[in-house]
Amino acid sequence: MTTHIFDTIGYRDLANGINDACEWLSDHGLDYPRTRVGEYRRHLNEMADYWEHGRIEELIKLRDFPTLMNSCHEASELSYIYKGLSSFSDLSVSKKLQEFIKGPPSSKNENASSSNRGRNIAFELHMAARFAAAGFTIDLTSEADVIVEILEHEVFIECKRPQQNHQVNSNIKGAINQLERRFPSARCPERARGIIAVAISKVFNPDMFLLNATTPETLSQKLSFITKAFIDHFEPKWKNPTDIRTIGVLVHLGVPAEITSQNLLTNCHEFAIKTTFTNNQGLDVLTEIRDRIHPTA
Incomplete structure (x- = not known):
């Protein structure tokens, strides 16, 4: 099951969006201006201003395109x-946001053992926001990365963001072990379910290059090819786990891209959902996720 996202937004709207998000960070007591987030806000507001005055090429020369x-x-x-999460004001969100703003401005400059923490938390928050925006009840207060209520099941989600291809196997194994430790803490352990969420963007695109495609259709085809290749290679590592409550894997790919026929920059997201069992154990929960997490950014 695969969901594509194709969305466009103007520079001013994008700048307004990050301005609102930064005010939200301030409301959580975070001094974001001196972090990577402060840099993003400055750049986006500059881009909106320069674009509206027909001077975007000047800014590109000043800051550089990448x-x-x-x-x-x-x-x-x-x-x-x-x-997705602005309505959540509990301490757990504040603690995650404190970690989120850390790290270098670009993921290609992360240290795999330390400075990747901010973006690892970002993936957890992104997943939580996706489920919250789809109307699911979520919980960020437990030791699990995210808990979601789906069809009267308490679904534990463990998020992994491997930095390199050789880390994927250990990440999957670690997530399976974490889920098995979570299930006994559920309100009703026998009805607990678990999903592994894997962000493959850093594995696929460590240098943050721009994915080029002629049309939106060819871009979607490229995204599907990348996620399918990942699944085909690593599916044996998560297939048929010992605990039948670990029901699925959600693979996420997020990359910047250009549609060359339209001279259009965009951000692309692809979600692929796979069952862990050949008998489709847990398919009802995974189908509910597919049907409710809509392809809009």
């Missing part, structure tokens, strides 16, 4: 997290 592209990509994720 830097501005990165700020757009990162800012769009923060804006989405804000939209």
